[in-house]
Amino acid sequence: MNALPEVLAVVVVRDGALPGGADEAVAEAGGAVLLAGSGTGRAAKELRTARSTWTVDTAGVAPGSLAATLAASLRGVRVVLLPASPDGRDLAPRLAFETGRPLHAGAIRCDADTAALSRADDALEVVVRFTGPVVVTLTPGVRGVGHPLSPPEPVALAVDPVEVLDAEVVEVRDPEPETVELTEAARIFGGGAGLVGPGEDGTATMRTLTEVAAWLGASAGATRVVTDAGWAGHDRQIGTTGVVVDPKLYVAFGISGATQHTGGLGRPEHVVSINTDPSCPMTAMADLGIIADAPEVLRELDRRRRDA
Structure with missing residues (x-):
């Protein structure tokens, strides 16, 4: 060895x-x-x-x-x-x-x-x-x-330490939740198609999700439907064709729970699903299922963020 x-x-x-x-x-x-x-x-x-x-x-x-x-x-x-x-x-x-x-x-x-x-x-x-x-x-x-x-x-491994002129580390700061790579995020708020109404442009909604997530110390992710529509960057796509994450907490807003998406979730310690469908796969796998309209829940969280 x-x-x-x-x-x-x-x-x-x-x-x-x-x-x-x-x-x-x-x-x-x-x-x-x-x-x-x-x-x-x-x-x-x-x-x-x-x-x-x-x-x-x-x-x-x-x-x-x-x-x-x-x-x-x-x-x-x-x-x-x-x-x-x-x-x-x-x-x-x-x-x-x-x-x-x-x-x-x-x-x-x-x-x-x-x-x-x-x-x-x-x-x-x-x-x-x-x-x-x-x-x-x-x-x-x-x-x-x-x-x-x-x-x-x-x-x-037996090595001889070598000292060279190097950068000096002054401080190591935790990454900002809004910009941290999803693979590094401990908390993730995921946005799906159910977060945006039919025919609507979901760019503003995903921006709100990002701001609410950052306010609560989380990062924003998305399903493939959302990234393919251009409402979020592909670096935010969670799934087998996106990034594989492993957060401690995953909150799914309007996500039905297709296998392509859940296959990229790793082993989160806690899952919260916000969806109007109590029988969808995401709610079935969640520790806490909130049967409610995801856009309304997001708007209420955003209102509280602004009032804070």
Whole structure:
């Protein structure tokens, strides 16, 4: 277990917390992962897709120094795969530079020989065939993770820490709920076709949902019907053809619960459905079903937001 494999996920850990997309990147790498950062031992216990785990524990997360520290150990790894989390996107180009490899960013699939990259706002898929060692970032929320595995015992990787002139972290702030990537969101308000009347333009309604969600510390998501209509961006689409999320709380406004949508919900701890149909699949799977008109509920929440 000491030799690193041909394809390896590298995941940056802060204080024992895994970033969004970590398990997906590990699964895409065949279950092999190197955890680097602070609190890697705790993070190893939270991974659901790891088969082999190595750790490099550091006092903090300085991307330049971390890249220089890991470069020698990754020399024999053909494909270094990182989740496209904020830290992953920060470390990836530095690793590419330190190891003299090309960087392929925004992959939706990756193996030992090729990567499929999403371009032109997900309208174009470009397949790249590797001619040598590479660094790749995997977009969170596009793969899913399958059945969870029992976490293996991690092996501490022996490395010589390298200090370089680096960016100084002054403060790490929580992301704004309105703009955070859905894969990172702990609370999500989802808007469906039932939130907009027949023939109406739902752009303003989705904007209201976004504002109400942010007021309550949540992020706004949508179904494919809503994003295809142009009322919300495709980066907000939840489902098997959108992003796969795993929030603690999911509130569905006017969403019937088609399998294409619910297949992207992960394992939310709590689900609330607001719908006039008590028999729809979303209400059936919810912990709390509110049988009411979703647009009216949203308008009332917006009124309270404005009065607050």
